[in-house]
Amino acid sequence: MRxxxxxxxxxxxxxxxxxxxxxxxxxxxxxxxxxxxSVGALATLTGCDIIDGDTSExxxxxxxxxxxxxxxxxxxxxxxxxxxxxxxVTRPFPFNGFYDEDEAPVIDxxxxxxxxxxxxxxxxxxxxxxxxxxxxxxxxxxxxxxxGWSVIGSWQGVRLSDFLKIVGADTTAKxxxxxxxEGYSNTIDMPTALHPQTQMALKFDHKVLPTIYGYPLRIRxxxxxxxxxxxxxxxMWVQNNDAGGYWENQGYNWFSGL
Amino acid sequence: xxxxxxxTTLAPAKATAPERLVHPLWVRxxxxxxxxxxxxxxxSGWQIYDxxxxxDFTFPRQIALGNWLAGALLWHFAAMWLLVVNGVVxxxxxxxxxxFRARFFPIRPRDLARDFLAALRGxxxxxxxxxxxxxxxxxxxxxxxxxxxxxxxxxxxWKPVQFWWLTAFFGGYNTARYVHFAAxxxxxAFLAVHVVLAFIVPKSLRAMILGR
Numbered sequence: 001m002r003x004x005x006x007x008x009x010x011x012x013x014x015x016x017x018x019x020x021x022x023x024x025x026x027x028x029x030x031x032x033x034x035x036x037x038s039v040g041a042l043a044t045l046t047g048c049d050i051i052d053g054d055t056s057e058x059x060x061x062x063x064x065x066x067x068x069x070x071x072x073x074x075x076x077x078x079x080x081x082x083x084x085x086x087x088x089v090t091r092p093f094p095f096n097g098f099y100d101e102d103e104a105p106v107i108d109x110x111x112x113x114x115x116x117x118x119x120x121x122x123x124x125x126x127x128x129x130x131x132x133x134x135x136x137x138x139x140x141x142x143x144x145x146x147x148g149w150s151v152i153g154s155w156q157g158v159r160l161s162d163f164l165k166i167v168g169a170d171t172t173a174k175x176x177x178x179x180x181x182e183g184y185s186n187t188i189d190m191p192t193a194l195h196p197q198t199q200m201a202l203k204f205d206h207k208v209l210p211t212i213y214g215y216p217l218r219i220r221x222x223x224x225x226x227x228x229x230x231x232x233x234x235x236m237w238v239q240n241n242d243a244g245g246y247w248e249n250q251g252y253n254w255f256s257g258l
Numbered sequence: 259x260x261x262x263x264x265x266t267t268l269a270p271a272k273a274t275a276p277e278r279l280v281h282p283l284w285v286r287x288x289x290x291x292x293x294x295x296x297x298x299x300x301x302s303g304w305q306i307y308d309x310x311x312x313x314d315f316t317f318p319r320q321i322a323l324g325n326w327l328a329g330a331l332l333w334h335f336a337a338m339w340l341l342v343v344n345g346v347v348x349x350x351x352x353x354x355x356x357x358f359r360a361r362f363f364p365i366r367p368r369d370l371a372r373d374f375l376a377a378l379r380g381x382x383x384x385x386x387x388x389x390x391x392x393x394x395x396x397x398x399x400x401x402x403x404x405x406x407x408x409x410x411x412x413x414x415x416w417k418p419v420q421f422w423w424l425t426a427f428f429g430g431y432n433t434a435r436y437v438h439f440a441a442x443x444x445x446x447a448f449l450a451v452h453v454v455l456a457f458i459v460p461k462s463l464r465a466m467i468l469g470r
Contacts, residue, residue: 149310
């Protein structure tokens with residue numbers, strides 16, 4: 001796909017500046033801004049840096065949290081994402097990440113261990129071979145990027161709900177947190193984790209996941225935006241606190257449901 | 259002699275005719291809330307569009323809202339509540355008070371043809387603000403329809419799984435994005451004419467602020 005460069009991909013100079021600005025800002029000012037942050041207060045302020053800057057984003061994040069709540073209620077655990085046929089699969093399927101394709105982490109399958117932690121009975125780490133022995137399901141679904149473009153892919157792997165059962169996870173916990181080899185992370189809600197199409201994808205197009213698609217393990221969630229589909233997953237924690245995520249922490253909507 | 263002057267002469271009781279209420283309070287309040295919401299939606303929408311353009315152009319950052327994609331999305335999905343809640347209030351009042359029926363209907367083809375020709379000659383009357391000419395009726399109804407289409411197509415892009423049937427109605431996810439864009443374009447085209455005319459006929463602007 002030709003249109004993957006803006007966000008989230010590469011190192012965005014704006015992001016760097018934003019991160020730097022965050023470090024420079026005295027905490028007292030941030031607290032103050034948080035205190036007065038509201039759309040009502042915004043209306044009395046002027047200037048582009050305020051309309052476009054962190055002040056407004058902090059206020060708008062309050063509404064974004066409300067939108068998380070709305071989306072959790074809109075989410076129907078029985079509604080399936082539309083599925084497609086083999087001929088609909090986007091080929092070549094694009095690489096996408098916050099770094100360039102040649103910077104994608106190359107994982108040694110022999111040394112790789114998938115760690116499972118938090119509210120689960122069995123915390124034994126999993127080898128790639130162990131994972132391949134799990135019952136396989138297949139899906140051809142649309143992956144929608146937060147940027148607007150979308151692609152159709154074919155993924156095979158184990159249902160996350162099956163895996164959660166196998167490791168004896170407490171499915172009354174609120175969240176599942178995923179950690180990735182390159183420092184990426186995501187937290188998802190338990191109802192989405194238990195959705196029948198939420199998958200621990202080990203293959204793409206019936207072949208072992210290539211490095212660019214997240215070898216050896218990606219979480220495929222057709223009911224969420226693409227950035228909520230972590231690749232190179234090395235650990236999964238079942239827990240009751242929201243550990244956030246790479247893009248979520250920067251202002252992208254947390255639930256990001258489709 | 260203008261219609262208003264004639265009315266004054268013929269009916270002294272209506273000597274205050276020009277002072278008649280043109281827009282009740284609910285119209286004025288929802289109009290300006292809508293104006294604010296639409297500006298926020300369009301500005302942030304342009305920034306979102308730029309992240310993955312449908313055509314060979316992008317919108318200049320200076321006129322887009324939100325500074326970066328996440329910021330624009332925050333604006334878009336906040337302003338949508340203002341747009342939709344305000345829109346529901348407007349449609350409810352418009353239908354229940356009978357104002358829609360009285361102001362926007364009927365639209366007769368003959369009137370349309372006549373007013374279209376008058377508009378081309380620059381002689382379309384905006385003398386009596388309480389009566390819309392056929393072109394106005396058509397444009398106001400058209401922009402209301404575009405408003406419905408933009409909200410529904412937007413919903414179908416936001417929730418293509420939960421509302422898959424709505425997305426299918428708009429021709430699938432990719433087509434729905436074009437529908438959403440087309441609805442935005444028609445609203446922007448309407449706004450260009452609408453705002454220019456509001457300044458050419460300043461009393462119409464006054465009426466939308468003061469009511470008369």
